[in-house]
Amino acid sequence: MISDRMVGVLRLLQLDDWSDGVADVTAAGAEALGVDGLAVSLVTEGDLTELLWCSDATTRHFEDLQLTLGEGPGLDAARTGTMVSVPDLATVRMARWPALAMEAPDLSARAVFCFPMGIGAIRVGVLTAVRRTPGALTAQQADDAVLLADSLTARCLGSGEPRLDGPSPADSPHTLQHAVIHQATGMVSVQLALPLPQALLRLRAHAYSSGHSITDISQDVVDRRLRLDPNGNGTPPPTVDKD
Amino acid sequence: MTREQRMTEVFVEVADSLIDDFDLIDFLQQLSVRCMELLDVAAVGVLLADQHDILQTMAASDEHTRLLELFALQHDQGPCVDCYKSGAARTNINLTDPKVTAAWPAFAARAAETGFVATNTLPLRLRGRVIGVLALFQSDPDPLRDQDITLAQALADVATIAILQQRTLAHSELERGQLQYALTSRIVLEQAKGILAERWHVSVDEAFAAFRSYARAHHHQLGQLAREIANGTFDTTQIPHQATAPPRP
Structure with a gap:
């Protein structure tokens, strides 16, 4: 379950423009998780490449070090899609991250805790x-961090497009959890020769512009009543001649 | 073979899997099938709550969309949600009694269409917390006996142990990490189903059947293979499948 504090943080994140308010979000997020700093780094082709935002010097230094050394919990989280928890960096085994241990x-x-941002095989960042x-995170803090990572995923995937977490009348919250959406994402990625993240965005954009929920659009794709074309419009699939 | 012998076999099989490096979704799917056979019910599903407290299907005795949809319908209503929220097992729920099904009409209607007349829900328990539900569907109204319920709860506990026991790639120390990894694996599997269905011009069910047969025959782990397909690092032409004509341009 989500804590009241994290509900507040997610509400801040939902505000339309938080480009000025990143500091507020990170400060509130860090407080809710009982940590001193938060950072979001983006993933390209499976590896952490770019620091998107960061709350403080300690966190920035750690993120920079991981990127420089090419190893660490964040890179493991990005590669494996699993959260990585390091409650005490002083006791990290040399074999795990030799350069970082030095x-x-x-x-x-x-203490460092890394939460993958993504949907299935779609990896957005950490x-x-x-x-x-x-010290370890409590179960509540871990649950909260997963939900924060989830909201950030939707936000980062939506950049420059209708927002994935944005208001769409036909979509209920947490709508991206339906199996049919993941199946349709896979299908559209093949149809349009797009990577999975872009395929999901195309589904979402089509849902948004047509006023349907992404679940309904996905069901139409899976049932082959709808094919998205490369120009961004959806058309019914070509009819097969009947006998 | 007597029931006791079959039960012994199942528990030996389960214990063997848990010692080895096992694939969670494959494991839960086989556990669902064994559960169905041992308890003589029509269908079994293992559902896990995600970070939003919504139940997601991890595995089912029959992976056909029809059954999966029946589970999915229970994201906000249905006996599985009731069991997850209360943390208590509820058995021999008569799906043909309007008084019983009044709280979840949509689910009851779909269950009836699918031919189920009774259901049983058992919590996946973890140190006082509930992380998911084991659901048993029956197409005959005979109530399960007490010993069957006890066995079903033991199998539900085995499913919980497997979820926490899975060796995640990053050896996540947190329970939430284990749960997330399991849920992510299932999403990757759905994405891979879509990729294969479109590549082969078949339904997602047919794609999954071909994919699973191939994984079993070649001792590939289902979850790992799905990851490789979704990441584009596995040559899917190696998987034998029924090809149908692509839609005409």
Whole structure:
């Protein structure tokens, strides 16, 4: 279950323009998770490549170090799609991240938790939470972090398009959880020779412009009543001649 | 074979799988089938709550869309949701009694269409928390006996253990991490089904059947293979399938 605090953070995130308000979101998010800083890094072709935003110097230093060394919990989370929890960086085994383990004593970050952002095989980025004191996250904090990563995923996938988490009259919240949407995403990616994230965006854009829910649009694609064409319009599939 | 012998076999099989490196979805699917056989019910599903507290189907004794939709219909109503919320097992729920089904009419109507007359729901329990539900559907109204219910709960507990036991690639230490990994694996599988269905011009059900036969025959882990297909790193022409004519341009 989500905590009341995280409900507040997600509400901040829902505000239309938070380009000025990133500091508020990160501060509130960090407080809700009981950590000192948060960062979001983006994934390209399976690897962490770019720091999108970051709340403080300790977190920035840790993210930069991971990217420079090419190893660490964030990179593991990006590659595997699994959350990675390091409650005490001082006790990390050398074998796990040898270069990072060498640097660990000099870091002010002591505990790091990385949450993959994505939907199935779609990997968008990693949400990293950093604390200057060691210690595990509570189950509640882990649940909250997963929900924050989820909202950020929708937000990052939607950039430049109708927002995935945006208001669409026909869509209920958490609508991206239906199996049929994932199946349709796979189908559209083949039809239009697009990577999965773009295929999902095309489905979402079509739902948005046609005023239908993404679940209904996806069902039509899976039942082959609808094919999205490369120009962005949806057409019924060509009819097969009947005997 | 007597029932006791079959039960022994199933538990040996389950224990063997849990010791080895196992694929969670494959494991839960086989557990669903065994559960169906042992309890002599018509269909079995394993549902896991996601981060939004919505039940997602992880595996079912029969992966046909028709049955999966019946489970999916229970995202906000139905006996599985009731069981998840209350944390208590509810057995021998008569789906033909309007008084019983009044709380979830849409689900009851669909269940009737599918031919189910009774259902039983058992919680997947974890240290005082409920993480999902094991659902048993019956096409005959004979109530399950107490010993069947006890067995069903034991199988539900085995499913919970498997979910927490799976070796995630990053060895996630948090329970939420284990649950997320399981849910993600299922999403990847659905994405892979769509890719194969479109590539082969078949239905998602047919695509999944061909995919699973191939994975079993070649000892590939279902989840891993789905990941490779979704990432485009597996040559899917290796998988034998029924080809149908592509739609005409």
